[in-house]
Amino acid sequence: MKLENRIAIVTGGGGGLGEGICLCLAREGAHVVVCDTNLDLAKQVATKIETLGQKSYASQIDVRKSDQCEQLIKKTIEIMGSIDIIVCCAGVGGFVHRGQSTEDLGIENISEADWDLTIDVNLKGVFLCNRAVAPYFKKKKYGKIINISSLAGRKGIAWIPHYSASKAGVIVLTQAVSLQLAPYNINVNTVCPGVIKTAMWDKGAQILVESDPTYKGMTRDEVFASVVEDMIPMKKPQTAEGIGNLVAFLASEDANEITGQAINVDGGAIFN
Numbered sequence: 001m002k003l004e005n006r007i008a009i010v011t012g013g014g015g016g017l018g019e020g021i022c023l024c025l026a027r028e029g030a031h032v033v034v035c036d037t038n039l040d041l042a043k044q045v046a047t048k049i050e051t052l053g054q055k056s057y058a059s060q061i062d063v064r065k066s067d068q069c070e071q072l073i074k075k076t077i078e079i080m081g082s083i084d085i086i087v088c089c090a091g092v093g094g095f096v097h098r099g100q101s102t103e104d105l106g107i108e109n110i111s112e113a114d115w116d117l118t119i120d121v122n123l124k125g126v127f128l129c130n131r132a133v134a135p136y137f138k139k140k141k142y143g144k145i146i147n148i149s150s151l152a153g154r155k156g157i158a159w160i161p162h163y164s165a166s167k168a169g170v171i172v173l174t175q176a177v178s179l180q181l182a183p184y185n186i187n188v189n190t191v192c193p194g195v196i197k198t199a200m201w202d203k204g205a206q207i208l209v210e211s212d213p214t215y216k217g218m219t220r221d222e223v224f225a226s227v228v229e230d231m232i233p234m235k236k237p238q239t240a241e242g243i244g245n246l247v248a249f250l251a252s253e254d255a256n257e258i259t260g261q262a263i264n265v266d267g268g269a270i271f272n
Contacts, residue, residue, distance in 0.1 A: 001027075002029065002251075003025060003030040003085070003248060003252055004028075004030075006030045007033070007083050007084050007085070008084065008086070009033045009035060009086045009087065010034060010035060011035045011088050011089055012035070012036060012088075012089035012090030013032070013034040013036055013042060014034065014035075014036030014042040014044070014045055015036070015041050016196075016198035016199055017089060017243055018036070018087075018090070019045045020240020020244045021087055021089055021243065022034055022045050023045075023048060023049065023241075023244065024244025025085070026054040029054070030248075031054050032046075033056070033058075033059055033076050033080065034056060034057070034058050035061045036058075036060065037060065037061070042058035042059065043058040046058040057079060057080075059072060059076075063088075063090045064120045064124060064125055064128070066131075069125075077136070082140075084143065084251075086129060086130075086145055086146070088126045088145070088146070088148060090121060091121060091125075092117060092121045093160070093204055094114065094160050095207050118162045119165070121166075122163070122166035122167060122169075123166045123167075123170060123173070126173060130173070130188075134181060141186075143184075143186040143187070144186075144187050144251045145174075145181075146250050146251060147173070147190045148170070148190070148193065148243075149167045149168075149174075149190045149193075151192055151194050153168040153171050153192060153262075154264065160204075167192075171190050171192070171262045174260065175262075178260035179260065182259055182260075186259075187250070187255060188259055189255075189258060189259060189262070191246055191247060192263065192265065192270070193238055193265055193266065194231075194232060194264070194266025194269050195224070195231060195238055196238045196239060196243070197224055201224065205227075206220055209223060214226075224237070231269050232266065233268035233269065236267060237267075238266060238267060246263060250263075
């Protein structure tokens, strides 16, 4: 196993993509701290990790709060003994719908509150978690940081510009942090997932059904299939396991010479 007895933290680990990452890390031998705003969901994932024979505990955290991010690092060291890996996966979709046409998804209908929530969770949350763990990793002279972005961070998506901005920010933040931490033997990379069917995606699909004539009358599953067909050259969706496998690789010793990179897992939808 690539990650035997490594200690990993995964934010946003209570479901969807985050859960898939947690389980992939555990299957490779890591003990995993599952963090989420929903403690019950985090506990459910922690139980699944324990059934795989790995240690786990659930932690409720709002990544927008610096004190909670800092406390997470302290508590993990106290309970698990150390930290080797942190995966910053907590995020929101930024979906906004206040009308019945694609025009109503325009930038003029994105409120300041919509913008602030999306940037605060998706970008500020990554910053705060990276900042909180950096002193520990620098002292240890070892660490793996994997930040989760999106194909929307590679190319702006018309109806979610604030989400695209937040995810593009994650890519550039990762590059800058990787330069700072490289002298301390710390690897910092980004993963950019493509189209994955999660609860977050279902919410976005419903908005498209209600607002975009292209998808009028479709079910959410039909919207998903149509988007995959149109956007993904390999004509198949991505999976949480597929993303998790790359995260596990980047967290392993096999990736010791890789840092500052943003790697797409999107079936060829976007090229670097």
